[in-house]
Amino acid sequence: MKIGRQDQRSSAISTSNQDTILVRGHDLARELIGTIGFTDHIWLLITGALPSTAQRRVLDGTLVAIAEHGLVPSVQASRMTLAAAPEALQGAVAAILGCGSVVLGSAEAAGRFLAEISAAVAGGVSIEAAATRVVGEYRAAKRAIPGYGHPLHKGADPRASRLLQLGVETGTSGRHAEIAQAVEKLLPALIGRPLGLNVSGAIPAVLLDAGYPLLALKGVPILARTASLVAHLLEEQQRPIGFVMSHAASQAIDYDGDAPADFVPSTDA
Amino acid sequence: MKIGRQDQRSSAISTSNQDTILVRGHDLARELIGTIGFTDHIWLLITGALPSTAQRRVLDGTLVAIAEHGLVPSVQASRMTLAAAPEALQGAVAAILGCGSVVLGSAEAAGRFLAEISAAVAGGVSIEAAATRVVGEYRAAKRAIPGYGHPLHKGADPRASRLLQLGVETGTSGRHAEIAQAVEKLLPALIGRPLGLNVSGAIPAVLLDAGYPLLALKGVPILARTASLVAHLLEEQQRPIGFVMSHAASQAIDYDGDAPADFVPSTDA
Amino acid sequence: MKIGRQDQRSSAISTSNQDTILVRGHDLARELIGTIGFTDHIWLLITGALPSTAQRRVLDGTLVAIAEHGLVPSVQASRMTLAAAPEALQGAVAAILGCGSVVLGSAEAAGRFLAEISAAVAGGVSIEAAATRVVGEYRAAKRAIPGYGHPLHKGADPRASRLLQLGVETGTSGRHAEIAQAVEKLLPALIGRPLGLNVSGAIPAVLLDAGYPLLALKGVPILARTASLVAHLLEEQQRPIGFVMSHAASQAIDYDGDAPADFVPSTDA
């Protein structure tokens, strides 16, 4: 059966023949390898055009900002999975990338939030009025305000501040950064407590101002955290901690289901 | 129960407090964001040290070289999966990264191959003798020689040639590149037919010479192809082709199992 | 940092010591293996209690109903991924299970839909009034009505009819099945066209009536399709079609991006 859209039959990203690979129209071997950097290539693949120096600096900044934050749950899960299955390294890597990436929808959600407010402002409303309205809609739908608050960095998320500064340094800072900061000032009044802009809010704030497409925002944390996972998996192979973490996690949980009267659980499990 | 190694209890990659995130000892917000690029950060995360300019150029070159090659099976699978489940985008992305990465063991396998020959050469054997011996071992174990041959680029893989050139330009070219080219010359005699060095062989050839760790080689195609997947998933959301591909794939396959005499399969399925 | 809920510290599913494994309080080796079937065990794991014969028959029926439907996109993607990476079988399996399961949220979505109507009916409203209201809410939120319609089985989904019949045969049929059929009758008036109850709507209709928990509904298609994937991956290893499908899919798509004037794409790619 034919299901879904059947009218699109083309892709514009890449093609090749025996001698040449084209990527967004550029000859990969002759024009790109050794000439542009990986960050330039990411922007090219996603948008179809090479970035300006300012755009590349901003994309670099966001990728560096969100790549690593220590033994977060997805990294713990990855290292525990690899520790339990060293013979299946490649498969573990495959699965682990999945485990890691499911937690990374925040940058896109925050991007949509900023874009909604920006659209209203473009329609003639003040930033304060637009922000108040959109925050109100999120609250009414019981949705958390994406891009604000952090369990550890309760004052200001140092990465967010630096990214906003980078937007100014590169001359790309614009409406989205303005909105992101305005919302931060309004939140105490709107939701009853202060929540600082976090890295997942700063990333779309600076990237959207730099001209990066909203629908590709999720690619930033995905790429960045993949770099982190590669590093952690290497360290796990050299200095394993997966089993230590697994054992500690087990020790923290009791069994409270049914059991025969005389059953004694393993003391070390 | 305790299983596995219990003596390692440390990680050296990252830690944080309320104000500061350290990555390999560097203050992320104050020293890294906006100062170094993503490729520098990848090298730092993986090795613990920032790369030299030459090292960064080589890593950039390998990432750019292997990121994109059109509608390869893993990209097709990704776009078909997303087309069938647009409402589960984040989950599709998670799974898709897995599907894509399982095909990327070649660079590491080729790295091990080159490293084996290099170790023998370090022991005093000539490159030709070492290569002949190791190729012979692979053949006896019925293992394909990793890093050579390509179904499309039958002459020379243009990406491989450019990468070797980049190794020379950056002054990092050394034994592994020498071995990679020597093996290419020897293969017709050793295995009976010519096979050109491909991109998966050139990547470790230049990266190992540049000082990149062998165990982290798989991270290069994983990161690079993740960038490609992000671009393809964006294009799929804007100009879907997943269903067209799925339909074409279905039309190419018959059902040849049991069926009641009067059963007529759907003509369009 | 502590994040999230910290007050739960127990699990009731399983524990063990050197001689005994308890699953929901039962001695696995002495009471379960060889005594109960896998379907009984699924119900026991999920709910904590063994199923009645009627409950097991209904769960069996739903699992059998949704396991297999030929070369659907997720199966195509799986077989193409495996074909491209036979040496990474275990990793491919891991990733493939992910790819396959992302498309399986329908049974749970339909379960929530039926449960919403059932809750209203429990509050004293007629089925027709409750269904009309909930369908109206979904329409206003631009949400498709989950559990109805199928691109191939446009008349009646034969699996749905049989499942409803099984609910009657086992004496478990109740409100949810009643609601599911009432909605089917009302849809032409409410949304302007007929949509038959499909298997993803019939599954929660019969399982919720049998006492199966709503939050575990997704487990049914996940388990069932896993069985299908295992069968398809075995067939792929014995009679591969992954490359044929990949080739057909490629042939169906053009490249319409930029290219140098003299570039001729590979004719067979």
Add this chain to the structure above:
Amino acid sequence: MKIGRQDQRSSAISTSNQDTILVRGHDLARELIGTIGFTDHIWLLITGALPSTAQRRVLDGTLVAIAEHGLVPSVQASRMTLAAAPEALQGAVAAILGCGSVVLGSAEAAGRFLAEISAAVAGGVSIEAAATRVVGEYRAAKRAIPGYGHPLHKGADPRASRLLQLGVETGTSGRHAEIAQAVEKLLPALIGRPLGLNVSGAIPAVLLDAGYPLLALKGVPILARTASLVAHLLEEQQRPIGFVMSHAASQAIDYDGDAPADFVPSTDA
């Protein structure tokens, strides 16, 4: 480009038209749903034929045996991933199935081990001689003997004993079970210490004797553990422990990388 095998163009598992779905030649709705159980259906999908009662009992026994063993690393990883990303449930499930399944290659590896010895016995060698030779080959290749030993069940794995008993009860017990037990007796002499047959060794021992295909052995732990994961994910949604485990795991690991002299890590992180 065409890559790989191009001559197979058929699948024998399932086809359909508007009114009927065929699975291995059987009419799904009219002959299978409500008539056969899920375990029968698994055997049918994988082998193309319905199982005898004995075969179904053995498959049931193996699935029940290996489904659940408490908070093993893959389950911990799953629950921690879900706890960190409750809004991405479906994606978490997708990724989690991957994480869980990479650790499940033991049954197939043990199956191959038993099959190698069985092939030698079929060639006229005694079980003792064949087992001694194959164990010797594994030892020389530094491969662990798959199917023997367990970190917790050091005496006898209660699941393994019960499965062997089930093979006798169902009248299916044959050469593979004989070999499995013979190897267990020989191991102290061959490898210097006793290792009991574990559940991953008993599963192929009984399934291969029952006629189940070797290449589909991995499907047993994959299906079985999927049932366990569904149960654990439901419990995680109702009584979350993911964050408690994540916190305990973090507390067990120090940071021993570089840091500025005055840096004080978060005490609760």
